[in-house]
Amino acid sequence: MRYTEALSTHTSQAANKTLRNTYGLLSLTLLFSAFTAGLSMAMNLPHPGLIITLVGFYGLLFLTHKCQNSSMGILCVFALTGFMGLTLGPILSAYLSIPNGASMIMSALGMTGLSFLGLSAYAVITRKDFSFLNGFITVGFFVLLFAVIAGFFVQMPALQIFISAGFTLFSAAVILLQTSEIVRGGQTNYIMATVTLYVSIYNMFLSILSLLGMANDD
DSSP, X not given: OHHHHHHHHHHHHHHHHHHHHHHHHHHHHHHHHHHHHHHHHHTTOOOOOHHXXXXXXXXXXXXXXXXXXXXXXXXHHHHHHHHHHHHHHHHHHHHHTSTTHXXXXXXXXXHHHHHHHHHHHHHHHHOOOOTTHHXXXXXXXXXXXXXXXXXXXXXXXXXXXHHHHHHHHHHHHHHHHHHHHHHTTSOOOHHXXXXXXXXXXXXXXXXXXXXXXHHTTO
């Protein structure tokens, strides 16, 4: 009985440490990403394009995964999030050039922040097992992938709304699942947990911003 209690206490302490490290690193990477986005906007850099964005993202993601158990992993995380910030800058500049663009960006930021805090708090406080979302996330990934590919060939407003709404729900599910895994001891690597949460926040922000833009007919 004492062994079981000691094991439970150790697991809980390890989970709390992973959670603190994850949120600490996530906060720093979000700030760094905001800095590189602002730098991109100040320098008026063009968007690198889909191919360079995908190659840069998946290349840095692979490198982060390979270095996740070493100090180099932290540098890789900052390289990845900094790169994503650079790709975000031109998008924000485009929104700032349209009427109500600044208010849409602030609204998207606020909605994303509140959503992340609410979902994370719910997972941490309830400590529920959200592993049942694995199936939804897997199916959702392929559905969204096919929808994005179709979007290149079929320019339909309804399809764009579906993609943006789908990515918002998909990101919310990933945040719930990842936070739950950290709290329950299923995820012990704070570097990979940070990357997962960062990408979810990034996708959620862009999706909400896109929906607000379409709602304003922009």
